[in-house]
Amino acid sequence: MPDQTIISHRTLPLGEARVGFRGRIVALDMHSADGAGLPGPELERRLIELGFVEGATVELLHQGLFGGDPIAVRVAGTTIALRRREAMAVSVAPMKTPS
Amino acid sequence: MNGDISVAPLPRAEQAPESTAAAAIVALVGNPNCGKTALFNALTGSRQKVANYPGVTVEKKTGQFTTPAGRAIKVVDLPGTYSLRARSPDEEITRDAVLGRLATEAVPDLIVCVADASNLRLALRLVLELKHVGRPLLLSLNMMDIARKRGIEIDIDRLSAALGIPVVSSVAVRRGGTDGLLAELDRALDRRLQAGVSDWHAPNASELRSGQREADRLLRLAVRSEGRLDPGTAKADALLLHPVAGLVILLAILFVMFQAVFAWARPLMDAISDGFTWFGALVGEAPLPEILRSFLKDGVIAGVGSVIVFLPQITILFFFILLLEDLGYMARAAFLMDKIMGGAGLHGRAFIPLLSSFACAIPGIMATRVIDDRRDRLTTILVAPLMTCSARIPVYTLIISAFIPDRQVWGVVGLQGLVMFGLYAVGIVGALVVSFIAKRLFWRTNAGEPFMLELPDYKIPQLKSLLLGVWARALAFLKRAGTTILSMMILIWVLASFPQPPDGATGPAINYSLAAMIGNAIAPLTHPLGFNWQINVALVPGMAAREVAVGALGTIYSIDGGESAADKIGQVLSGQWSLATALAFLAWYIFAPQCASTLAVIRRETGSWKWMAVTFFYMLALAYAAAFAVFQVASALGAG
Ligand SMILES: Nc1nc2c(ncn2[C@@H]2O[C@H](COP(=O)(O)OP(=O)(O)O)[C@@H](O)[C@H]2O)c(=O)[nH]1
Numbered sequence: 201m202p203d204q205t206i207i208s209h210r211t212l213p214l215g216e217a218r219v220g221f222r223g224r225i226v227a228l229d230m231h232s233a234d235g236a237g238l239p240g241p242e243l244e245r246r247l248i249e250l251g252f253v254e255g256a257t258v259e260l261l262h263q264g265l266f267g268g269d270p271i272a273v274r275v276a277g278t279t280i281a282l283r284r285r286e287a288m289a290v291s292v293a294p295m296k297t298p299s
Numbered sequence: 300m301n302g303d304i305s306v307a308p309l310p311r312a313e314q315a316p317e318s319t320a321a322a323a324i325v326a327l328v329g330n331p332n333c334g335k336t337a338l339f340n341a342l343t344g345s346r347q348k349v350a351n352y353p354g355v356t357v358e359k360k361t362g363q364f365t366t367p368a369g370r371a372i373k374v375v376d377l378p379g380t381y382s383l384r385a386r387s388p389d390e391e392i393t394r395d396a397v398l399g400r401l402a403t404e405a406v407p408d409l410i411v412c413v414a415d416a417s418n419l420r421l422a423l424r425l426v427l428e429l430k431h432v433g434r435p436l437l438l439s440l441n442m443m444d445i446a447r448k449r450g451i452e453i454d455i456d457r458l459s460a461a462l463g464i465p466v467v468s469s470v471a472v473r474r475g476g477t478d479g480l481l482a483e484l485d486r487a488l489d490r491r492l493q494a495g496v497s498d499w500h501a502p503n504a505s506e507l508r509s510g511q512r513e514a515d516r517l518l519r520l521a522v523r524s525e526g527r528l529d530p531g532t533a534k535a536d537a538l539l540l541h542p543v544a545g546l547v548i549l550l551a552i553l554f555v556m557f558q559a560v561f562a563w564a565r566p567l568m569d570a571i572s573d574g575f576t577w578f579g580a581l582v583g584e585a586p587l588p589e590i591l592r593s594f595l596k597d598g599v600i601a602g603v604g605s606v607i608v609f610l611p612q613i614t615i616l617f618f619f620i621l622l623l624e625d626l627g628y629m630a631r632a633a634f635l636m637d638k639i640m641g642g643a644g645l646h647g648r649a650f651i652p653l654l655s656s657f658a659c660a661i662p663g664i665m666a667t668r669v670i671d672d673r674r675d676r677l678t679t680i681l682v683a684p685l686m687t688c689s690a691r692i693p694v695y696t697l698i699i700s701a702f703i704p705d706r707q708v709w710g711v712v713g714l715q716g717l718v719m720f721g722l723y724a725v726g727i728v729g730a731l732v733v734s735f736i737a738k739r740l741f742w743r744t745n746a747g748e749p750f751m752l753e754l755p756d757y758k759i760p761q762l763k764s765l766l767l768g769v770w771a772r773a774l775a776f777l778k779r780a781g782t783t784i785l786s787m788m789i790l791i792w793v794l795a796s797f798p799q800p801p802d803g804a805t806g807p808a809i810n811y812s813l814a815a816m817i818g819n820a821i822a823p824l825t826h827p828l829g830f831n832w833q834i835n836v837a838l839v840p841g842m843a844a845r846e847v848a849v850g851a852l853g854t855i856y857s858i859d860g861g862e863s864a865a866d867k868i869g870q871v872l873s874g875q876w877s878l879a880t881a882l883a884f885l886a887w888y889i890f891a892p893q894c895a896s897t898l899a900v901i902r903r904e905t906g907s908w909k910w911m912a913v914t915f916f917y918m919l920a921l922a923y924a925a926a927f928a929v930f931q932v933a934s935a936l937g938a939g
Contacts, residue, residue, distance in 0.1 A: 237672070237749045241504060248507040249381040250751060251421050253515075261528075265542035266638040270647065270750055272540060274528060276515075277420055279754040281634045281647075286749045 214258060214273065215288035221260040223292040225252060233289035243289060250282075251275045252290050322363065322371035323488050324405050326396055328429065329413035330422050331379035332627070332755035334441040337471035338413055339376040340764050342481075359392075367478075368485040375407070381421055383428055384501045389668050397432055398497065406494075409435045409487055411480075416446035416453060416468065417529070417756065419522060423514035426462060428502065433495035436464045437487050439480050443468040445756070451524040458521035472761045532756040539628070545635050556619045558716050560692065564611035571611070572866060575604025594792060602788025602850040610773060612696075613689040616658050617772040618765070625760035629654070630752055637750050643731035644738030646670050647750040649679040653730070656686035657723075658772070660897045663688075664904055678737050680904060681914055682730035684897050685890065687723045690845040694888050695722055697849050701869035702881040726889050729921065791851045794836070814855065828887065828923070829880040829930035838893070845893045879933035886929040891922035 211226050215233070228247060230240030238246070252258075252275055261279065262272040270283045329335045339347070343362025360376040377396055378389035385391040392401075399406035412429055414422030419440070426438055440446070440453060459466040467483045470476030502510065518524075539545050579600045585592060623629050629651055637647030645653075648670050656663030663683045670676040687695075696719075703715050794814040801811065817839060818832030825835055833855050841848035853868045856875075872881070892898065892915045902911040 243749065244504045245382075245384065245502075245507055246386075246749070246751060248504060248511055249384075249421070249424075250753065251511065253508055253511045255515075262536060262540040262634075263542065264635065264638050265546060266642075268542075270634060270637050272536075272634060272754055277524070278418055279528070279532075279756075280751065281630070281637075281754050282751045283637070283641075283749060286751065 211291050211293045213288045214260070214271075214290035214292050215284040215286070217260050217271075217287075217292065219260050219263050219268075219271075221258075221292075221294065223258055223294045225254050225256045225258060225290055226293045227254060227291040228252065228289055229291050230289050232291065233286055235285040236289065237286070240289075243286060247286070247289060250280050251278050252280075257295070258290070258292055322373040323408045325372055325374045325409045325411055325484065326407035327374060327376050327411050327413055328393060328397060328425070329379060329441075330381055330415065330425060331753065333379070333413045333415040333418075333422065334471045335376060335379060335413045337761065337764055338439070338441055338469060338477065338480075339374065340767060341471045341477050342374055345767070366481050366485045366488075368489075370485060370488060372484065372488075375404075381425060382502070382507070383425075383432075383499065387668055387670070397429065397434070398499065399434075407434065409437060409484070411437050411439055411484075413439050413441050413469075415755075416440035416443045417449055417451055419453075420511075420514060420518055421753075423517055424507075424510045426464075427510050427513055428499070430462070430464070431497065431499040433497040433499075435487060435490075435494065437483060438462065438464055438466045440466065440468045441471055444470045444473065444476075445758075449527075449529060451522065454521045454523075458517065461517050461520055472764075529756040535757055536631070536754075539631055540634065545631070549632055549635050552623075554720060556616070558713075558720075559619070560612050560615050562713075562716070564615055567611040568608050571608045572604070575600060575608070576867075579604070590796075593796065594789075597854055598789050598792030598796075599785070601853050602792070603785055607777070608693075610777065612692050613658070614769055614773050616689050616692075617769050620655060620658055621765055621768045622760055625758065625765060627755045627757045630754050633750075633752060634754065640731075641750070643735045644678060645682075645731070645734050646672070646675040646679070648752065649675065652679055653683060653686050656683040656688060659688050659690065660684045660686065660894065661900050664897070664900050667904070674741075677741075677905060677910065678734045680901055680910070681737055681917075682734045684892065684894065684901075684914065684918065685726050685730040685733065687726045687889070688845070688894075690894065691722075691888055693846040693849045695719060695885065697852075697869055697872070698881050698885055700866075701873040702876075702878055722885060722889060729890060733917070733921075788847065788850050788854065791836075791847075791854050795855055827930070828926040829877065829883045829934070830887075830926075831876070831880070833875075834880075834884060838891075841893045845888065848888075848893070877934075878938040879930050882933050882938070883926040883930035887922045887926040889922070890918055890925050892918035 213232050214225075217223070228244055230236075230244055233240070233243060236243050256276040257274075258276075259274040260271055261274055264270050268284070270281050271287060272279055272281045273287070327335050327339060339360065339362060343364050346364065347360060347362035362374050362376075363371065364374065365371055375396065377393040380390045380393045382390075383394045383397060385394045395401045396404060396407070397410060410429060410432070412422070412426050414426070426436070429436055438458075440455070446453065453468075455466050455468060465483050465487055467479045469480045539548060579596045582600060583592060583596045585595075587595070623632070632654065633647045633650040636650045640647055640649055649667070652663045652666040652670070654663075655666050660683050663686065664680050667676045667679045667683070670679060699715050699718050703718050706714050708714050708717060791814070794817070795812050797812060799811070814836040815832060818835040821835050822830075822832055825838075830838075833852065836855055837848045837851040841851065849868065852872070856868060856871045876884075898911050898915055901914050902908060905911070
């Protein structure tokens with residue numbers, strides 16, 4: 201497990217979240233996305249370019265038929281489709297209040 | 300992120316004379332789906348030109364227009380991007396054009412960043428990055444109508460002050476929707492801003508992160524937004540992205556598309572075909588020397604006619620593809636298909652190039668540029684020609700209507716349409732299998748490029764820009780019919796007419812021609828496929844373009860004594876070919892590398908003869924194997 205100090209025990213990788221999950225991005229951690237198709241630094245840059253930065257709200261809207269993959273995630277007002285293995289790099293904390 | 304560089308109003312009096320005559324150059328930059336194409340169309344109307352950047356195959360769209368103040372402007376539409384940090388050839392062009400690094404292109408006088416006002420977050424980060432380039436910069440908040448309807452309030456003055464650049468709103472799809480932008484263009488160019496110093500470098504993760512933070516701050520400052528998902532999009536996606544229903548609907552859409560291509564085009568095709576027959580007959584009566592009359596009637600008119608007759612089908616197909624794209628459905632289709640494609644070693648994004656390949660492999664192969672990873676891209680290029688392109692439709696249509704009875708199965712579905720669907724399906728399955736094998740054979744790897752894609756809100760497509768797009772494609776097809784295809788038809792006519800039969804010859808004249816000699820020469824090779832020499836002859840010019848084979852068969856058989864319109868060719872064929880031969884011919888056409896232009900594009904896109912050769916030979920082998928299997932099995936079942 202990466203850097204336990206900044207991640208509360210309630211966080212989970214976005215790649216393991218279910219449809220309907222709502223939360224906030226706590227950290228981007230490339231070590232959790234070993235299966236990703238890109239080297240860590242490049243994956244991190246692409247995730248940020250698509251709006252995955254710490255503090256942004258996320259909601260998992262849809263998932264594919266086979267293995268629940270890929271997923272469609274609402275990131276602070278933009279909908280992004282990605283595979284779960286890359287979403288593993290996004291560490292999220294659930295939010296209680298669905299507004 | 301401080302940077303008033305771009306507005307520093309440095310007068311440029313000394314350099315002014317050259318810029319009064321030459322048009323000012325304006326570059327459009329923006330995220331994908333921001334409405335950049337629509338805006339470009341609104342600004343330039345039909346005064347636009349599509350070409351390629353020298354040395355690369357990235358599409359270069361330029362256009363001209365005059366501002367209300369009478370200033371001539373040359374506008375360049377650059378490929379959509381989230382960052383100047385280029386990850387694909389397309390994005391490299393955007394980066395280099397913005398930075399003024401393209402040797403052949405003039406440096407833009409003004410950069411217009413186009414943003415979707417209803418989805419500003421990522422665009423604002425791009426604006427902040429663009430500011431580092433130091434060129435005069437203007438932000439156009441496009442799709443303002445949608446933003447308003449969704450209750451998103453943007454304080455434009457505040458945003459402009461905070462960014463330190465002019466900001467305007469625009470509605471690309473409404474008359475007068477670009478007035479504000481046009482006025483601001485004049486104002487910005489009047490100021491004769493000079494480019495400041497560029498301190499842009501490819502941002503690293505922490506720079507990107509702080510850029511997005513700053514963008515988020517600006518968003519809070521200037522935008523009051525409900526921040527909600529577009530209700531229409533949410534409702535539609537609940538169904539269209541549903542794991543099961545979504546896939547079923549996608550398949551249904553594809554099926555309807557092909558039924559439409561087959562059925563709707565019929566009346567128009569009949570009219571075109573009748574027209575050419577009538578015209579040919581007219582020329583046939585003309586007081587001309589026999590050989591010239593035959594050349595015009597059987598070579599030129601019949602040849603071109605039997606290709607142009609397929610224009611309605613090609614138009615309908617492109618209409619569907621462009622419609623799905625403008626609706627915002629294409630990205631959804633990629634989402635739904637990603638896992639299936641991924642299982643075959645393809646990237647979800649390959650779905651769009653492959654779907655375009657249904658119209659023509661050439662734009663499809665060129666569209667693979669959206670795939671960043673080289674291996675994923677090569678795999679997609681390799682299999683793109685297996686998608687049933689529109690040039691195969693003439694061949695399929697001809698054979699199907701000649702050999703497959705026109706009746707209904709299960710009460711509702713036409714048998715002919717079903718066979719057509721089957722041919723498409725075999726092409727798709729073939730492509731999946733080939734890419735699966737290629738992935739393991741060539742790359743020996745599983746991990747590919749990540750699938751990351753924005754799913755834009757659904758939009759109501761604009762009929763005008765849809766028709767503009769269809770028109771451009773139809774023109775391209777006609778141009779092909781008018782040049783490559785016409786010259787091939789004439790070549791065929793020559794091959795089929797010379798040498799002329801000796802005096803006192805008894806058989807049809809073509810039996811003595813060069814065409815017959817070629818056909819007979821390769822007969823031993825194609826005999827196991829059930830091909831006769833007429834087919835062999837038609838295959839050779841079919842290399843220029845698949846649909847030429849139809850006209851070629853017409854020429855060969857009409858000189859043989861028949862008529863030339865597609866229907867008549869069909870009648871002749873059904874009398875002369877066995878069902879097994881016809882089916883083998885269809886199987887051949889699913890796989891055969893019968894298109895020189897596709898091969899040329901592969902060579903250009905991959906930059907290597909190797910990949911062109913690989914494509915050619917694997918397709919040839921597949922085609923031979925498929926035709927062989929089909930003919931032998933069908934013959935054994937009694938269809939020989
Ligand atoms: N309502 C509205 N629709 C727009 C506007 N601009 C573009 N569109 C639509 O948005 C869709 C995508 O636009 P397009 O120009 O293809 O986006 P691009 O990917 O940036 O080139 C099309 O269906 C357009 O008709 C706008 O200002 N208002």
